[in-house]
Amino acid sequence: MLEDEKFALPLHSKTPPEWARRALSDPVALLIDHAFLEKKAANNAMALLTRWPGEWVAGWTETMTSVARDEAAHLAQVIRILNRRGARLARFHKNPYANELRELVRKGVTDEILDRLMITALIEARSCERFGVLAEVTDDEELAKFYRALFASEFGHFKVFLKLAGKIEEKAALDRRWLQLLAAEAEILARQEPGCRMHSGM
Amino acid sequence: MLEDEKFALPLHSKTPPEWARRALSDPVALLIDHAFLEKKAANNAMALLTRWPGEWVAGWTETMTSVARDEAAHLAQVIRILNRRGARLARFHKNPYANELRELVRKGVTDEILDRLMITALIEARSCERFGVLAEVTDDEELAKFYRALFASEFGHFKVFLKLAGKIEEKAALDRRWLQLLAAEAEILARQEPGCRMHSGM
Numbered sequence: 478m479l480e481d482e483k484f485a486l487p488l489h490s491k492t493p494p495e496w497a498r499r500a501l502s503d504p505v506a507l508l509i510d511h512a513f514l515e516k517k518a519a520n521n522a523m524a525l526l527t528r529w530p531g532e533w534v535a536g537w538t539e540t541m542t543s544v545a546r547d548e549a550a551h552l553a554q555v556i557r558i559l560n561r562r563g564a565r566l567a568r569f570h571k572n573p574y575a576n577e578l579r580e581l582v583r584k585g586v587t588d589e590i591l592d593r594l595m596i597t598a599l600i601e602a603r604s605c606e607r608f609g610v611l612a613e614v615t616d617d618e619e620l621a622k623f624y625r626a627l628f629a630s631e632f633g634h635f636k637v638f639l640k641l642a643g644k645i646e647e648k649a650a651l652d653r654r655w656l657q658l659l660a661a662e663a664e665i666l667a668r669q670e671p672g673c674r675m676h677s678g679m
Numbered sequence: 680m681l682e683d684e685k686f687a688l689p690l691h692s693k694t695p696p697e698w699a700r701r702a703l704s705d706p707v708a709l710l711i712d713h714a715f716l717e718k719k720a721a722n723n724a725m726a727l728l729t730r731w732p733g734e735w736v737a738g739w740t741e742t743m744t745s746v747a748r749d750e751a752a753h754l755a756q757v758i759r760i761l762n763r764r765g766a767r768l769a770r771f772h773k774n775p776y777a778n779e780l781r782e783l784v785r786k787g788v789t790d791e792i793l794d795r796l797m798i799t800a801l802i803e804a805r806s807c808e809r810f811g812v813l814a815e816v817t818d819d820e821e822l823a824k825f826y827r828a829l830f831a832s833e834f835g836h837f838k839v840f841l842k843l844a845g846k847i848e849e850k851a852a853l854d855r856r857w858l859q860l861l862a863a864e865a866e867i868l869a870r871q872e873p874g875c876r877m878h879s880g881m
Contacts, residue, residue, distance in 0.1 A: 510872065512729060513729070516725050516726075516728075516729055519721075519725055519747070519751075520722055520725065523718050523721055523722065523751060524718075526754060526755065527714060527715070527718055527754070527758070527768050527772065528749075528757065528768070528770070529768075530768065533762075538755050538758050538762070540757055541754070542751055542752065542754070542755035545721070545750070545751040546748050548753055549721075549725060549728075549744055549747040549748055549751065550744065551749070552725065552728060552729070552744070553728065553740050553741070553743075553744035556728060556740050557740055560735070560740070563819075566729050566730070566731075568730075604711070679796070
């Protein structure tokens with residue numbers, strides 16, 4: 478699936494299968510981390526839903542609502558899988574990768590919203606890439622199926638967030654900023670600690 | 680609708696039509712406040728989804744997911760109505776009513792989750808009651824229809840949160856705490872400032 482041109486991702490670094498083998502050494506820990514990311518993604522979509530750009534953007538409300546609903550549904554799926562495996566969520570969760578990305582958000586109404594959209598798109602793109610690698614590496618049928626479904630869903634989210642950004646800013650300026658953020662994302666990811674987490678380092 | 684026995688609410692105080700007439704004097708301000716409450720309600724359901732009670736409770740994941748999706752959908756509806764009226768959300772929002780209620784949450788795994796469920800049920804019940812009064816008082820057809828639909832939805836939420844609480848604690852202890860919280864809710868609401876907000880005082 479990942480090899481299909483239709484699903485080409487613009488990321489500046491490629492996650493190797495070794496990352497997935499290590500992350501899958503404790504699938505429950507990985508699922509627990511994953512659950513918090515889905516919750517955060519749903520909250521983020523709702524936060525964007527209530528913070529719209531300076532001018533009217535067609536599809537804003539529909540996109541954010543639909544993403545929030547998707548992510549809440551994914552969260553419920555992760556929790557069902559955890560329940561079936563007799564596991565429960567941890568009470569707290571840290572996500573230094575996303576926090577470092579969010580520190581890149583510029584000030585100013587339009588710049589802020591553009592950066593938030595692009596960083597959300599980046600996180601979706603990276604999650605998408607990693608679900609693809611996890612789906613290929615795991616020999617757990619339930620997880621493989623789940624990760625393949627998430628790959629497709631997160632790919633769709635990555636595209637719609639970028640599309641909304643394209644309605645707010647002209648192409649040249651957007652491309653410039655997007656390349657900066659792509660480079661920053663690969664650097665930030667590379668310096669994460671290894672571990673059984675979706676956005677861990679090597 | 681409010682007079683129907685099927686929709687009987689246990690609240691310890693009754694919102695008079697004068698409250699609704701005053702709140703509706705600035706419908707846009709009321710809708711802006713309302714949007715934030717829907718967002719908070721969706722986030723709260725997702726927070727409860729990731730915090731389950733000490734023992735396995737059937738329907739937990741399904742209830743929280745379904746409430747989160749409902750509230751995200753309501754949030755989108757409020758935003759569409761605001762957009763059509765040329766209005767936008769404020770950037771910040773305060774909700775002293777809900778904050779004061781949340782201060783009543785006891786410590787301890789089971790007590791905390793029970794109180795959170797019951798306080799969520801209380802907020803749903805009060806919102807439900809107020810949507811009913813607003814629907815009866817407003818002469819704005821769009822709002823009347825919207826508030827009637829929300830009345831029914833929030834009534835359903837109020838019931839499911841209480842039902843989940845009933846799966847965790849035995850009836851006598853639950854009833855005792857529920858009566859305490861009902862009394863506290865009426866007191867807290869009574870001391871709120873008046874204004875065009877869903878949980879304002881008189």
